[in-house]
Amino acid sequence: MLTVKDLVKHYPLKAGRFSTSADKIHALNGVSFTLGKKQTLGIVGESGCGKSTLAKTILGIQNPDSGSITLEPKETKMQYIFQDPYLSLNPKMQVKDIITEPLLAAKMITKSEIPDEAEHLLELVGLPKDWGSKYPHEFSGGQRQRICIGRAISSRPGIVICDEPVSSLDVSIQSQILNLLLELQDKLEISYIFIAHNIAVVLYMSDTVSVMYAGYIVESAPPQELYANPMHPYTKLLLSVVPEIGKNKRIFEQKITGEVPDLIHMEAGCPFYSRCPVHKEICRKANPQLKPGEKNDHSCACWLYQ
Numbered sequence: 001m002l003t004v005k006d007l008v009k010h011y012p013l014k015a016g017r018f019s020t021s022a023d024k025i026h027a028l029n030g031v032s033f034t035l036g037k038k039q040t041l042g043i044v045g046e047s048g049c050g051k052s053t054l055a056k057t058i059l060g061i062q063n064p065d066s067g068s069i070t071l072e073p074k075e076t077k078m079q080y081i082f083q084d085p086y087l088s089l090n091p092k093m094q095v096k097d098i099i100t101e102p103l104l105a106a107k108m109i110t111k112s113e114i115p116d117e118a119e120h121l122l123e124l125v126g127l128p129k130d131w132g133s134k135y136p137h138e139f140s141g142g143q144r145q146r147i148c149i150g151r152a153i154s155s156r157p158g159i160v161i162c163d164e165p166v167s168s169l170d171v172s173i174q175s176q177i178l179n180l181l182l183e184l185q186d187k188l189e190i191s192y193i194f195i196a197h198n199i200a201v202v203l204y205m206s207d208t209v210s211v212m213y214a215g216y217i218v219e220s221a222p223p224q225e226l227y228a229n230p231m232h233p234y235t236k237l238l239l240s241v242v243p244e245i246g247k248n249k250r251i252f253e254q255k256i257t258g259e260v261p262d263l264i265h266m267e268a269g270c271p272f273y274s275r276c277p278v279h280k281e282i283c284r285k286a287n288p289q290l291k292p293g294e295k296n297d298h299s300c301a302c303w304l305y306q
């Protein structure tokens, strides 16, 4: 349904004491992937690796510097769910108007159809159908995220981009929202791009998981495969710091320290070089490409495997 090819986005920096106007933040450095119908592509990586830039570029909120985004069919609708369900809801609007807004904007319904459609959507996302006249502040965080989900699915999008949809919620509520997303995917045949920094959550949700580092996808595989046979040293680091995954499995024996790379002055070579405990001489000179390993659906960008 979606093919993303060589997407590049560099944010220009204002000239200042430590930078010139030519300096740029290298947020996306050539990201490619495909997304099939009713599939979930999970994107995981630490803060600043370019996840939201990728989401915004695909949604057209940001223009890429280069690369292509192709939808199949071309008229496939895309919607989004963002992290903070409070900030993304207009406090002065009634929930029935919020939840049906995309439908009205696309002229898929008329004003008189709002109440019926809102009831239907509220039910779909597990809220009482007669709550449409309430305002966002009358809802809990989890309920507000349900409203955001209802709004996102209202216009029957083929693809929904979820950017950290549960990270602002209590842990006890998170799984309810994740399961609602899965249930809706099944019912409505939605494809998701599911972004989170928590690899356990991404493994749970996805058909394919792509690990991002410094604006690159450094590893990509189905969740079971990635979990059982992580290849990239950065993926091993991510898996080792999740308590429930790392506890009994000494996936990564060596400690990785160091800072995330400087996205303004990016050096040649592997972006993970400065933090990688197993780097080789070549890693400093040339950046490895993302390539399939022995298994076709498992790709990795690391000189250890090339």
Ligand SMILES: Nc1ncnc2c1ncn2[C@@H]1O[C@H](COP(=O)(O)OP(=O)(O)OP(=O)(O)O)[C@@H](O)[C@H]1O
Residues within 6 Å of the ligand: 011, 025, 026, 027, 045, 046, 047, 048, 049, 050, 051, 052, 053, 054, 197, 263
């Ligand atoms: N509008 C912008 N203008 C300038 N720089 C930006 C802009 N948006 C993001 N950046 C920078 O681009 C890089 C990638 O940011 P992005 O928000 O895509 O990361 P992220 O992976 O979503 O992080 P987080 O997990 O914290 O949400 C960061 O260095 C960020 O500071």
Ligand code: SF4
Residues within 6 Å of the ligand: 232, 233, 234, 270, 271, 272, 273, 276, 277, 278, 279, 280, 283, 288, 301, 302, 303, 304
């Ligand atoms: S290419 Fe080299 S530096 Fe980069 S992750 Fe692999 S071993 Fe480490």
Ligand SMILES: [Mg+2]
Residues within 6 Å of the ligand: 051, 052, 053, 163
């Ligand atoms: Mg983000």
